[in-house]
């Protein structure tokens with residue numbers, strides 16, 4: 465059985481909405497609800513553990529009880545950092561779970577295909593993370609703002625969530641991070657530290673983390689055009705327009 469922990473206890477400072485951004489509406493429903501519905505569509509997922517700020521637990525629980533079609537869920541209080549929120553969620557994982565996924569509640573456009581691939585790869589390899597190949601050249605920059613390295617782009621992936629691990633591995637990695645006072649920006653970095661393998665699963669560029677106000681615009685646009693065949697029809701329309709433009713110049 466797969467348990468999924470959803471860190472949703474952030475303050476959404478960069479969104480500047482004055483409230484927890486995962487409660488903002490996207491395409492007519494709260495970001496958090498959209499995210500939970502997608503995971504509920506995955507057969508192997510057995511429980512949803514939603515981690516919110518302590519003063520939001522009761523309200524979020526009440527609202528989620530009104531949503532139909534969700535897998536069994538619990539709402540628990542988070543911590544001051546994403547990693548601490550996940551650690552709190554981990555304490556609640558059911559004994560029957562063999563794989564635990566962590567997924568930012570703020571990534572509502574994740575696909576069922578990516579979730580399933582992360583589950584399968586985590587079971588096979590121990591750890592798996594959704595990611596996309598870097599599109600831009602990435603530089604390593606020192607404290608003075610000088611470039612110190614340009615890693616080959618073919619080796620660089622932009623990491624997303626879900627990130628999935630066999631339960632024992634994720635628990636061990638979190639305990640080690642607590643013991644060493646290590647704070648990572650994603651879950652895999654904790655697992656890498658204990659020497660366990662983490663495999664990359666190619667996701668898609670739509671699985672954005674809604675972070676700043678313009679991300680809401682982008683996410684709404686993606687929602688209007690979710691299926692791959694719709695992307696292809698956009699590509700075809702762009703090609704036709706280009707041909708017309710070139711013809712006009714003749």
Ligand SMILES: Nc1ccn([C@@H]2O[C@H](COP(=O)(O)OP(=O)(O)OP(=O)(O)O)[C@@H](O)[C@H]2O)c(=O)n1
Nearest residue numbers: 471472473474475476477478544545546549570
């Ligand atoms: N103490 C925290 C901080 C973040 N998160 C969650 O981790 C995810 C990714 O974090 P981020 O996008 O940085 O969200 P915020 O912390 O809300 O944003 P900001 O940094 O702009 O305040 C979000 O779903 C957020 O709710 C969490 O559960 N607990």
Ligand SMILES: C[C@](O)(CO)[C@H](O)COP(=O)(O)O
Nearest residue numbers: 546568623624625649650673
């Ligand atoms: C885990 C993550 O989503 C991978 O891209 C990201 O590192 C979360 O970072 P944030 O600073 O909490 O937004």
